[in-house]
Amino acid sequence: MLAFMQKINSKQRLLLILVTLTCAILVVALLVFNKFQAQPVPTGSIIVLPIKAPPVVGANDWQEYAQMEQVIANLGTSAQYPVLQTEDVIAMLSQASSFIQDQQAIDLERLFIVSGASLIVETTVSVNENSYQLDYRLLSTQQIKSGTIVDRSLSEANTRLAMRIQNFVDFTPSPIKGGADAWFTQPLLLEALKQIQYSQLADAKISLNELLSQTPNNLVAIRLLAELYSADEELLAAEEWLNVGIELGLESENQRQLARLRLALAQLLLKKGLPELAITQLSQARTLAANSQDWLYLGYISNWSGHIYQQLNRYQNANAQYQYSLDYHQKAGYPAGQVIALNNLAELEVVQHNYSLAYKAINQSVAIVTQRDLTQLREPTFKLLAKIENKLQRIR
Template sequence: MPQYKTLDYTIDTKALTITSISGDSLNIRPKTCQLLIVLLEKQGSVVSKGELLEKVWNDTVVDEQVIFQSIKELRKIFSGIEAIKTLPKQGYIWLPDVVMHESSKPQSSSVRRVTFKPFPILLLLIVVVVTSLGFILSDNTHIPQTEDAIPVKGSVIVLPTENHIIGNDHSWVRLGMMDQLIQRLPSTEQAGVLRTDYVLQVLERAGAPFSQLDASHIPSIFNVSGADLIVATKLSGSPFDYQLSYTLYRRKSQQKGVLFNKDSQALIDELASMLAVQLGNRLPLTAIQYQSDFTDEMLGVAIDLRLEGKFEQATPLLTSIVESNPNNLTAQRLLIETYLAINNTEKAKEHLLQAMPIANELDNDNELIRLKYFNGIYLFITGQYLLANQSVEEGLAIARANNDWLFQAHLTELKATFAMRTEKLALAEKLFHEARGYHQILKCPLGETQSWIFLSELAALQEEPEKQIIALDNAFDIAIQRNLTNKLSEIEIIKNSLK
């Protein structure tokens, strides 16, 4: 009996099994495996629903719903890659390359390549980007024995620092030290360090407090964020005799330690250097001069108010911070975001024109990426479409150079929105899948869920109800697994509107 190989998996047509390149057997229903085999046999060609029903369910009377269910299961198995393309009213195509060999003969004498049709160039590039960025090369000469020795793959969350030093001189520690450590850590091709204000959003979704966090909150933070590493710190001691306790949480283990130094920033450097190794960066970290916007305690208060939905109370605080210190780019950006949300484009423009030159002058790529994103939104809603696209492309270039996976996703989603406006729906679909790939690198369930919701909205415009239902089902599955209650409500509303 023949065996097929595709995407680093082996499909046994007799045993009806799928085995990964590492030898793990995947869970798959026999009928779903039979359907997969039919698609593999005709790789690159359209297989109609009628043919699938005839070849897979010839022993029973069923309707087309069984096909939809099996296709959904296969897309989960091969998630992250557009392996199966749906052609409305025609059928399905298996896109990736396939190799077949007879299991009873030596592989070297029986291998043949199944004829396939060329991929569209852009689709191929997206598949390469999504798969290569999310893949860690294995080194057979060194096999880590513990989870702590395995480089981080996914997102990294640094929690607010627990401050045990009395006095107003250290009121900045909770968010300021957290932000300084985040600035110090390098994002890599496999791991992304989440920015401070985004971490606070994660804590809100997890139902965790912004202060007095403890170990009981860690599982819910892992669940809603998809993080691979969570860093908790506590500063104690006294001025010029500091000690920084830390706990590094992985999903199945934790590592604790304590550092001592008379200089709080030296403690940050020491912890950052240790964490950089876990992120796969073996090079020594270069010295930097910290410029943390979060040392302004008022900014922390403003962010707390925004997360509680109290925008009217947060806006004057942010305005006050910016007026006293225009270089506080986080406050500038949050103010711009607020003005765009309430459709005050003139105020948004005013602060964009002020903030972007400052970000360039300070060489602050992290904030410049975000400002380019919001500038793109401002230009788009004011009808300046060419300039909007230019701003997004500039932001993407900086994000790629800095391995900022989160904003590569957001900026790509914005490009997809632009494509939808000009009715380039096929391009929009590819861009949304590309953005979903960036979210997968971070293992961010919220981002991936939102990508599927975007794809469901796009499918509605394409008048492809089957594709819309598949996208909503994928979004629902992630949301239910990760307890994303707000997204579950949103998905249910969309589903109910289809009935």
């Protein structure tokens, strides 16, 4: 090699060195790129955001949510990557201080923190020469993938977007009965949810009643209306609507919505002083939610089951249900649900005078509240911590 180097002149030597360095840089860059590309998206929930349209497209606000719902329906769900439904996304956005039609940019960093999502899908639609163009970003905590889809059909473009999301996270969707309903094609549903967000509950009732006079099988609207009647102590009207919704859900075999309707009915029965009947409804709701891989609502259902068992002094059952709630919300990656479950476990241990176990649970809760800056849960969590610390000091 030395003899070879001596035979070439200085210019050739410099050129050879530059070529060698360039090749080395390219190899290193390729290795780094491949390593970056190979990073899988961590398991957890997927949030599809409302599909934004510039004013020139002429889309109404409700259409952003209707298009989002279509992508969610096409996407499906899986055990490893549960896809939040439109209604759930709206709830998560509100926790990140982003409300319907508030015209504020979504704080994506805050949304990641409060939702615990593994992937957020951000999309904008525009019209270009009789075609629809979707510009999207797939955002995880580790990487961002951008792309563009052009198609003459917006529906087909949404389908292709769902396929790209599936390929990006590498999951095969599970078939869910009744999972592709288009609830948000009705503008009044979004209007009612907006009114609920702004505590305009009487107006929300009017909107939902009007919607159901036009589309009587909208199960989301039925449940929301029943919950509003229940909040106003109009329990008979609430129960009538829930029974109508459950009957329609059984006819359409919509397991996801049936689970949510039965949870609402269980809450109503508990309010009427019928805890055993409420437990029966929750048991059915749990099976339906499991069949539709709705980890978020499985967490809610387990939490309410624990609450009822605790009221009945069946502490072992209550403990198991609170633990299930924690497990399900960990699977969904939902921090607030985890905190509520841990707080309930801590309260249950206090009732049984197991203060060391209560302290262990509340410390886990405090860690999540602090790390995630869950402002709405900070006060009750730290108040419970102080209560448990006082109990421990008294027995020492």
